[in-house]
Amino acid sequence: MQKLVVLQRAAVQIIHTLLPLLAGLFIISCSTRESVVRENPAGYSRSGSGSLGVAVSQPKAYRIKQGDSVDVSVWGYPEFTTKSMVREGGMIIVPLVGELMVDGLTKEQFQQLLKQKLSDYIHGDPRIIVAIFSPLTQKVTVIGAVVKQENFPVLTEVPLVEMISSAGGSTPEADLRHVKIIRAGRNEDPVEVDLATALENGTVEGLPRVRPGDTVFVPKTENAVKQFSDFLRDAVLLFGFFSFVH
Known part of the structure; x- marks a missing residue:
């Protein structure tokens, strides 16, 4: 019985310790997302979850020409x-x-x-x-945390934001701070791009462009708020169990 009391007190201490941290993470997360939407002068939309929506500026539709x-x-x-x-x-x-x-x-x-x-x-x-x-048409592959993972035909270099927008935008769990461009047919390391910061600062035009044959990879990020919420939920369940036993 004494062991149960000790465990119960430990669970309460964990909850009291995590609550301020969880609240702080939630506030920081919300304020960051709001600032991204408010301070994004580049004309690209981001949802409330921080994901990149379809860009205002879409790649121009291809027009048929002689030789096609x-x-x-x-x-x-x-x-x-x-x-x-x-x-x-x-x-x-x-x-x-x-x-x-x-x-x-x-x-x-x-x-x-x-x-x-x-x-x-x-x-x-x-x-x-x-x-x-078209004899000149090549493809860019967009994979990872995007709405539509697919190959997209391109004729020349394309802005990174437009390629992600062509894939329907990023999903809520996308880590836009570590987007990678994998160059085709070259012995080069992947180019890592901090797209989130560029969107916040309105500097997307200065980002590396995607070339025909490249692959764009948008990784997923770990949601710290959700992780701590799940941990807190488990702690509450544990606390309730000990109370019932006691």
């Missing part, structure tokens, strides 16, 4: 399937439809144009699938 290969398929209508090279003058040929001017169009604009042309042959809303391949 355009694949077209219409769900349920194989007669319209085609693979066509954009010829000089910006034209491609679609079966039954004929020549279409596509130079300078985005994929979405081309889909709308094709939908209008197909209305003479197909009733309703056809499902049109378009894939555009």
Whole structure:
């Protein structure tokens, strides 16, 4: 019984010790997040959890140009399937439809144009699938604590923030102070970027840019507040158990 009393007192002491620390961590965490949102002049949004949202400035949509290969398929209508090279003058040929001017169009604009042309042959809303391949197109892979881990086509260097935004933004548990850019085909150490500080200071334009073929890794961070909350919860349960026994 004396051992139980000693353990009970120890649990109470742990709770009393952790409560001020937990409160302090919570206040610091909240104030840091508020300052990031308030002092971020770069135009990029961060959620209340501190994650990076979709940037105001999105990568420009790719526009079809001469030399690109355009694949077209219409769900349920194989007669319209085609693979066509954009010829000089910006034209491609679609079966039954004929020549279409596509130079300078985005994929979405081309889909709308094709939908209008197909209305003479197909009733309703056809499902049109378009894939555009450029001889210069390469990919950047974004993985880790982002909404959508995926490969993204790029033609040239892209700002780091825009690549993360293309992946839907970072998740709440993302550690934006230790984002890594892994260079493709080079014997280089990964480039570590403190994106959180750059967002706070409005200096994102000075960050290293992502090159075609690179991989962007956004690590997860340990949530200190949650860890201490879980520990406190366990201590309370332990205290309740000892009280019941006593």
